[in-house]
Amino acid sequence: MSNESARLQSGYFELSINDFSGGYVDKIDDPLLPENTAQNVQNFVGTKIGSMKKRSGQKRLNAALLPGVIQGLYPYYGNNSRQIITVAGGKGYLWDALSEAFTAIKTGIGNTAPTLFETCVNYMVAANGINPPWKWDGTTASTLDNAPADGQFPTLYKEKLFLVPKSDPSTLLWSKSFYPEDWTDLNNYMHVNKGDGDKITALRTFLDELVIFKRHSIHVLHGSNLDTFRMVNTETKIGATGPLAVTRFQNSLFFVNNDGIYTWNGMSAVNISRERIPEFWEQINQEHLDKAVATTRNGMVWFSLPEGTSSYNNIILVYVPIGEGGKWWIYRGINASCFTEFNTGNEILLYSGDSYEGYVNQQDVGTDDFGNSIDAHWVGKTFDCGLPDRKKKFKKAFIRDYPGSGGNVNLQVALNYGTYTDLVFECKDALVRRYRFPIGTYARYLTPKISHTTKENIEVRGINFLFKPKSKPR
Numbered sequence: 001m002s003n004e005s006a007r008l009q010s011g012y013f014e015l016s017i018n019d020f021s022g023g024y025v026d027k028i029d030d031p032l033l034p035e036n037t038a039q040n041v042q043n044f045v046g047t048k049i050g051s052m053k054k055r056s057g058q059k060r061l062n063a064a065l066l067p068g069v070i071q072g073l074y075p076y077y078g079n080n081s082r083q084i085i086t087v088a089g090g091k092g093y094l095w096d097a098l099s100e101a102f103t104a105i106k107t108g109i110g111n112t113a114p115t116l117f118e119t120c121v122n123y124m125v126a127a128n129g130i131n132p133p134w135k136w137d138g139t140t141a142s143t144l145d146n147a148p149a150d151g152q153f154p155t156l157y158k159e160k161l162f163l164v165p166k167s168d169p170s171t172l173l174w175s176k177s178f179y180p181e182d183w184t185d186l187n188n189y190m191h192v193n194k195g196d197g198d199k200i201t202a203l204r205t206f207l208d209e210l211v212i213f214k215r216h217s218i219h220v221l222h223g224s225n226l227d228t229f230r231m232v233n234t235e236t237k238i239g240a241t242g243p244l245a246v247t248r249f250q251n252s253l254f255f256v257n258n259d260g261i262y263t264w265n266g267m268s269a270v271n272i273s274r275e276r277i278p279e280f281w282e283q284i285n286q287e288h289l290d291k292a293v294a295t296t297r298n299g300m301v302w303f304s305l306p307e308g309t310s311s312y313n314n315i316i317l318v319y320v321p322i323g324e325g326g327k328w329w330i331y332r333g334i335n336a337s338c339f340t341e342f343n344t345g346n347e348i349l350l351y352s353g354d355s356y357e358g359y360v361n362q363q364d365v366g367t368d369d370f371g372n373s374i375d376a377h378w379v380g381k382t383f384d385c386g387l388p389d390r391k392k393k394f395k396k397a398f399i400r401d402y403p404g405s406g407g408n409v410n411l412q413v414a415l416n417y418g419t420y421t422d423l424v425f426e427c428k429d430a431l432v433r434r435y436r437f438p439i440g441t442y443a444r445y446l447t448p449k450i451s452h453t454t455k456e457n458i459e460v461r462g463i464n465f466l467f468k469p470k471s472k473p474r
Contacts, residue, residue: 012395013467014466014467015446016462017380017464020036020038020052021046021049021050021052021323022037022038022327023276023322023327023328023329024040024327024328024330025037025038025039025276025328026278026279027275027278030381030382031382039380040378040379041377041378042330042378043330043332043377044378044450045300045329046327046329047300050461050462051461053457054459055331055376057365057366057367057369058361058369059362060360061351061359062101062102063100063101064101064102066102066358066359067090068088068090068111069354069357070086070087070088070353070354070355070358070360071088071111071128072085072086072114072126073353074124075340075342076138078122078123079139082342082343082345084340085126086353088358089358090108090109091104091106091107092136093105105141106136110128113128113130113152114128114291114337115128116153116154120135120180123138124136126154127147127153130150132144133148133151133154135180147161150166151163152243153203155203155210157205157221158223159177160174160176161174161175161180162174162210170214171189171190171191171192172189172192172200174188188226190221193214193219198214198215198216199214200214201215201239201242201245201290204246204248206253209266211264213239214240216238217235217236217237218233218238219234220232220234234267234269235269240256241289244291244294244338245289245290245293247295247301249296249301250321252264254272254301254319256292256294256305259281260272261273261319272325272326273317280317280328283308285308285310291312291313293313293339299321300319300320301319301321302317302319302339303316303318303319304336304337304355305317312335312355312356313335313336314332314355315330316330317329317331318330334352336353336355338353339351350363350364351363367456368455373453373454374455375453376451376458377449378449378460379447379449380447382417383445383448384444384445385446387469390470391443391469392467392468393440393442393467394437394442395441395467396437397413397423397464398463399463400460400461401430401432401459401460402461403431404457405456405458405459405460406457408425408453409451409460411423411425411448411463412449414449415441415446417445420449423435423436423437424437442470446465448465450463
């Protein structure tokens with residue numbers, strides 16, 4: 001007998017599933033999947049061994065629709081205020097907490113390009129590569145004087161504001177130290193493998209360096225001024241797909257590349273998705289990966305991506321750094337064009353810009369999506385209960401709940417790789433839900449599936465199936 005089952009005094013054996021932390025895997029065929037993995041999953045996540053819970057919900061920040069998808073989102077903390085700035089439909093907006101609405105602060109912004117932001121000493125800077133960069137000081141939006149007219153990817157490094165001109169996308173330009181509006185030194189530029197047919201896609205500060213991503217390479221700028229700056233090319237074939245496709249988690253940068261998700265430790269890049277979810281990655285729309293977005297939340301890394309034929313981000317791939325190589329989960333129902341964390345003074349909230357319509361949405365809040373239930377399911381591997389040569393008579397099943405779990409949990413099984421059928425719910429208390437199999441249920445193989453489609457939360461600690469082995473085949 002394997003450790004899948006244990007003998008009970010009643011004469012029945014027990015198949016016990018106690019760990020879900022392996023996440024989603026599609027590279028391994030079902031019979032060989034590790035016992036703690038899922039062959040299909042949606043809107044569940046396991047961040048620790050022995051527990052799997054439904055993702056939290058979403059709610060709108062703005063009730064009134066903005067005139068276009070959200071192109072950028074940023075928190076501004078200046079002049080003793082805490083503000084949320086967004087760009088949508090070619091305008092910049094300030095969230096007014098008193099009126100609970102966005103107020104326009106800037107017009108004449110291109111309505112298609114993403115807007116990126118950076119905090120300088122006295123104001124916030126915004127740029128999109130199409131319109132002249134602009135600034136916001138808490139009360140007034142105005143042009144960032146003297147800056148490159150088509151500058152994009154604003155990034156503060158060594159007290160200099162760096163920009164990449166859209167018309168010359170392999171060149172870095174930077175301002176005078178501490179003066180983001182002084183660009184008089186015409187020597188303040190550096191080419192990044194100019195002429196390689198590639199272009200800069202993202203800038204990030206990391207480990208006291210400026211990391212420059214191109215679509216197919218990674219470069220690192222060391223030093224503090226023109227005399228000491230030194231450029232090093234660390235990756236010659238791997239890069240980031242877009243300006244928001246990079247995020248930092250612990251001591252690594254995580255980023256989206258055309259052939260998967262990578263992590264970079266300052267020296268080399270490693271594909272962390274290829275060994276577990278290659279089939280999932282084939283469903284990602286490569287044509288629109290320039291819109292990919294990465295962020296971190298509660299010890300997890302989120303990647304907002306376009307799935308299938310979608311031209312906008314419509315799925316979240318979640319990376320949980322448990323064990324060797326980390327684990328993967330899938331969130332559906334979240335359309336995110338950008339993310340930002342906002343510190344209210346009491347808590348840190350996660351907001352996303354909607355990639356489909358003009359809403360700013362709070363993430364990780366409540367147990368429903370804008371008043372609608374979240375459709376979640378988990379499908380485990382197919383179990384032979386340690387006795388592949390014998391049929392089993394199945395009798396009862398139990399789901400072990402975390403206290404406070406609510407709503408109806410649908411428990412289904414597929415027998416001998418057949419279709420999924422519902423088990424009959426019998427009763428529940430605060431810790432256990434009990435189900436029964438139809439009379440005369442025999443099978444060699446069992447595949448479990450949990451579904452939860454109500455607005456309540458649910459956290460599963462385990463699933464148990466009672467069965468009795470029948471005689472060996474003659």
